[in-house]
Amino acid sequence: MTFDLIIAGFGGQGVLFAGQLLAHAALDAGLETTWYPSYGPEMRGGTANCTVVISDAPIGSPITERPQAAIVMNLPSLVRYEPLVRPGGVLVVNTSLIDRAVERVDIDAIAIPADDVAAELGNPKLTNMVLLGALLARTSALTTAQVGATLERVLPARHHHLLGANHAALARGAELATEAAARNATPTA
Amino acid sequence: MARELLKGNVAFAEAAIRAGCEAYFGYPITPQTEALEHMAVRMPELGRTFVQAESEVAAINMVYGAAAAGVRTMTSSSSPGVSLMMEGLSYMAGSEVPAVVVDVMRGGPGLGNIAPAQSDYTQMVKGGGHGDYRQIVLAPASVQELIDHTVLAFDLADRYRIVSVVLADGSLGQMMEGAELPAMRPPRAADASPAWALSGAKERDTNLISSIHLDPDEEERFNHHLQAKYAAIEAAEIRHEEHLLDDASIAVVAFGTAARLVKTAIAGERAAGVAVGLFRPITLWPFPTDALRDLSERVEAILVVEMNMGQMLEDVQRVVAERCPVGFFGRTGGVMPMPEEIAARIRALATQLGAAVSDAPEEVRT
Amino acid sequence: MSVLAPPEPALTPVYSYPDALPHVPTHYCPGCTHGIAHRLIAEVIDEMAAKERTIGVASVGCSVFAYRYFGVDFAQAAHGRAPAMATGVKRVRPEALVFTYQGDGDLASIGAAEILHAAVRGEQITVFFVNNAIYGMTGGQMAPTTLLGQTTTSSPAGRDRATMGTVLRMSELLAQVDGAAYVVRRSLHDVVQIKRAKKAIRRAFEVQEQGLGFTMVELLSSCPTNWGMTPEAALGYIRDEMVPAFPLGDFKVPETRAEAGA
Ligand SMILES: Cc1ncc(C[n+]2csc(CCOP(=O)(O)OP(=O)(O)O)c2C)c(N)n1
Ligand code: SF4
Ligand SMILES: [Mg+2]
Numbered sequence: 001m002t003f004d005l006i007i008a009g010f011g012g013q014g015v016l017f018a019g020q021l022l023a024h025a026a027l028d029a030g031l032e033t034t035w036y037p038s039y040g041p042e043m044r045g046g047t048a049n050c051t052v053v054i055s056d057a058p059i060g061s062p063i064t065e066r067p068q069a070a071i072v073m074n075l076p077s078l079v080r081y082e083p084l085v086r087p088g089g090v091l092v093v094n095t096s097l098i099d100r101a102v103e104r105v106d107i108d109a110i111a112i113p114a115d116d117v118a119a120e121l122g123n124p125k126l127t128n129m130v131l132l133g134a135l136l137a138r139t140s141a142l143t144t145a146q147v148g149a150t151l152e153r154v155l156p157a158r159h160h161h162l163l164g165a166n167h168a169a170l171a172r173g174a175e176l177a178t179e180a181a182a183r184n185a186t187p188t189a
Numbered sequence: 190m191a192r193e194l195l196k197g198n199v200a201f202a203e204a205a206i207r208a209g210c211e212a213y214f215g216y217p218i219t220p221q222t223e224a225l226e227h228m229a230v231r232m233p234e235l236g237r238t239f240v241q242a243e244s245e246v247a248a249i250n251m252v253y254g255a256a257a258a259g260v261r262t263m264t265s266s267s268s269p270g271v272s273l274m275m276e277g278l279s280y281m282a283g284s285e286v287p288a289v290v291v292d293v294m295r296g297g298p299g300l301g302n303i304a305p306a307q308s309d310y311t312q313m314v315k316g317g318g319h320g321d322y323r324q325i326v327l328a329p330a331s332v333q334e335l336i337d338h339t340v341l342a343f344d345l346a347d348r349y350r351i352v353s354v355v356l357a358d359g360s361l362g363q364m365m366e367g368a369e370l371p372a373m374r375p376p377r378a379a380d381a382s383p384a385w386a387l388s389g390a391k392e393r394d395t396n397l398i399s400s401i402h403l404d405p406d407e408e409e410r411f412n413h414h415l416q417a418k419y420a421a422i423e424a425a426e427i428r429h430e431e432h433l434l435d436d437a438s439i440a441v442v443a444f445g446t447a448a449r450l451v452k453t454a455i456a457g458e459r460a461a462g463v464a465v466g467l468f469r470p471i472t473l474w475p476f477p478t479d480a481l482r483d484l485s486e487r488v489e490a491i492l493v494v495e496m497n498m499g500q501m502l503e504d505v506q507r508v509v510a511e512r513c514p515v516g517f518f519g520r521t522g523g524v525m526p527m528p529e530e531i532a533a534r535i536r537a538l539a540t541q542l543g544a545a546v547s548d549a550p551e552e553v554r555t
Numbered sequence: 556m557s558v559l560a561p562p563e564p565a566l567t568p569v570y571s572y573p574d575a576l577p578h579v580p581t582h583y584c585p586g587c588t589h590g591i592a593h594r595l596i597a598e599v600i601d602e603m604a605a606k607e608r609t610i611g612v613a614s615v616g617c618s619v620f621a622y623r624y625f626g627v628d629f630a631q632a633a634h635g636r637a638p639a640m641a642t643g644v645k646r647v648r649p650e651a652l653v654f655t656y657q658g659d660g661d662l663a664s665i666g667a668a669e670i671l672h673a674a675v676r677g678e679q680i681t682v683f684f685v686n687n688a689i690y691g692m693t694g695g696q697m698a699p700t701t702l703l704g705q706t707t708t709s710s711p712a713g714r715d716r717a718t719m720g721t722v723l724r725m726s727e728l729l730a731q732v733d734g735a736a737y738v739v740r741r742s743l744h745d746v747v748q749i750k751r752a753k754k755a756i757r758r759a760f761e762v763q764e765q766g767l768g769f770t771m772v773e774l775l776s777s778c779p780t781n782w783g784m785t786p787e788a789a790l791g792y793i794r795d796e797m798v799p800a801f802p803l804g805d806f807k808v809p810e811t812r813a814e815a816g817a
Contacts, residue, residue: 020194020365024194027193027367033194033366034364034366035194035364035365036363036365039220039363060455060456061449061452061528062364063450064527065529216665217694219693222696225696226708226711229709230711239718243665243699244635269633300619300633300634
């Protein structure tokens with residue numbers, strides 16, 4: 001089993017942290033993992049992305065041209081990564097910031113208004129967790145329970161009061177993804 | 190020690206500390222600055238020496254001084270900074286002091302950019318400074334190897350009184366991967382200073398650390414001494430990896446990050462029935478000459494893949510001579526070759542050689 | 556939304572991009588005063604009608620892309636070496652107005668030898684020295700100009716005199732050198748200071764044209780990103796913390812106009 005994912009958005013949206021959390025969780029699950037960020041001056045308020053690879057065998061390339069999944073948190077990221085997701089792969093879209101629909105029909109496109117959901121949950125910084133929850137629900141790499149447990153380990157103690165809200169965000173994202181997938185499956189007139 | 194998710198730059202800095210590095214001197218430069226920043230926190234915490242030098246020229250000469258004084262010492266930098274260290278490295282070779290340099294390479298020439306590249310093979314492996322000198326060059330391909338090679342670099346440096354280089358690249362410095370740090374080794378005891386080191390001439394003759402030999406005959410004798418030492422290192426310290434080469438008709442030769450990208454390409458091509466494997470030099474100097482020569486007698490063709498325009502290629506061609514054709518694929522300027530592109534080159538070579546191949550299943554990637 | 560009246564046909568522009576600063580969006584962070592320094596230099600080049608005979612040398616730091624923003628010929632030097640490169644340019648093109656644009660890491664740390672010896676030789680160049688007390692581009696490490704006690708990513712417990720020394724005042728240092736003709740320090744933290752800075756930039760270029768020797772204008776500048784401050788708080792930091800450590804003033808000026816003419 002090898003799974004690869006790209007998370008992309010603006011700097012400050014928690015793109016890099018979401019990827020790191022997933023990589024930590026993979027390691028906790030006894031799997032191999034790599035996390036590879038975009039780095040450099042472009043990060044200053046510009047775009048940020050990271051690639052996470054998870055596997056049960058040693059990992060060769062930490063980068064990929066055609067990821068199995070992508071989480072896109074803003075429009076430029078959708079434009080860049082929609083064409084690259086492998087057929088049959090998963091594309092999680094933050095519709096709070098992206099008002100264009102996914103055009104491809106050969107991928108599992110999951111629309112989540114993540115900023116709005118995070119605001120409803122009382123913390124706009126949870127956007128990345130909502131989207132991560134959605135991704136986990138649509139892939140078999142790791143479960144939200146595994147990632148939630150890892151979060152408890154890696155979140156600095158001074159942020160532990162936020163654990164409950166983070167768990168809720170993961171769960172809510174997963175729930176919305178399952179609903180969205182059901183909607184996708186029912187053809188509309 | 191348990192495996193943890195570690196960023197390459199932090200991992201090698203911490204590994205150096207645990208290998209007993211007592212003094213770090215450096216100058217900020219992307220993509221390795223996290224190492225300097227880790228040292229800025231950890232070294233004072235442990236009562237060891239951290240100095241942000243005014244330049245890389247100063248940093249390497251501070252390392253020269255600390256090495257002359259007999260402690261484990263290091264610097265880290267990236268390509269443009271390493272270019273500035275060439276004079277110091279030549280002096281250190283000429284006075285046989287041990288030290289470690291980690292070079293997290295980026296795109297060049299000139300200011301270039303901060304993206305991953307293997308742009309410094311020639312200057313590190315061939316010696317960018319003046320004179321007939323060598324330094325041991327280790328090429329890690331994972332965060333774990335970055336850690337292990339840093340520790341090994343200190344041990345080899347001390348064993349041979351030589352500069353050891355860990356030649357990484359921006360992607361290894363910036364990526365996080367599961368890896369295990371070594372246990373903390375205590376720094377060298379104060380009274381265990383090497384006999385040649387500058388420690389104060391108490392109850393012994395004075396020591397001198399210098400690279401000057403004004404008399405040409407004497408300089409020549411010293412050079413012969415260096416060459417004998419280099420020959421001993423070549424006899425004992427060559428390291429390389431062979432991956433899926435037993436039945437291979439095509440061998441890809443690649444080091445560091447390029448090699449791990451090649452491994453992904455190879456997995457796909459193997460699934461399509463191409464008999465391809467990887468030959469990975471781990472020590473770039475001493476170069477795995479004999480093993481590569483043997484290989485060139487067994488395979489039908491060799492493909493060299495690098496993140497430059499063919500710097501190691503010259504060494505492969507020299508070793509292989511006319512025994513089999515040597516092809517090359519390189520991306521440069523900070524562009525990483527995608528496994529898919531490498532696979533296409535392997536496939537083209539296989540087709541040329543007339544091997545029967547099927548379409549690689551898309552989902553195969555290791 | 557309120558409806559604006561259509562523009563009068565004959566409005567005269569009172570404020571626009573200087574000719575020497577083409578309308579290119581910069582990569583500088585919001586609130587960074589590098590942009591102000593650029594504009595002042597460009598305005599002076601316009602006022603002196605010098606666009607076609609000015610040659611700039613960019614350094615390595617956040618201003619590495621200065622060549623993108625100025626509409627004049629430009630070279631981009633190695634880290635710290637801009638004064639040496641500018642020397643080469645000026646010696647073979649003595650008619651050109653040659654300037655370097657350097658940060659404090661570039662000029663006061665790795666390039667300390669080059670700046671000193673450009674002054675020693677009385678090189679007929681103008682140096683714009685943008686001092687923000689930190690390495691901006693590489694993410695906030697200590698510079699020789701970092702204030703005592705200031706925390707940076709390479710002085711995480713604050714700059715400590717015992718192991719890291721204290722602030723290096725380059726203007727005071729270079730003013731000691733006989734070859735230096737005009738060396739002043741200004742600040743970019745408010746409108747009054749900005750106007751003074753512009754006058755100094757003009758004067759420095761004039762002294763270069765008069766062939767009197769090495770000229771440098773140091774500009775105290777902000778780095779809200781790496782100081783971890785809002786742009787406004789960063790300007791306050793220049794005023795309250797940097798100016799006391801780096802007093803504004805003229806450290807070397809040509810003695811008299813008469814001498815200037817001689
Ligand atoms: C030889 C060399 N060493 C290090 C670097 C990395 N580097 C790029 S910019 C910079 C510091 C810039 O700081 P400063 O001059 O103060 O400019 P600022 O970004 O603050 O405006 C450094 C160390 C480099 N490019 N070349
Ligand atoms: S990092 Fe600092 S100096 Fe650089 S552009 Fe941003 S605010 Fe300006
Ligand atoms: Mg600066």
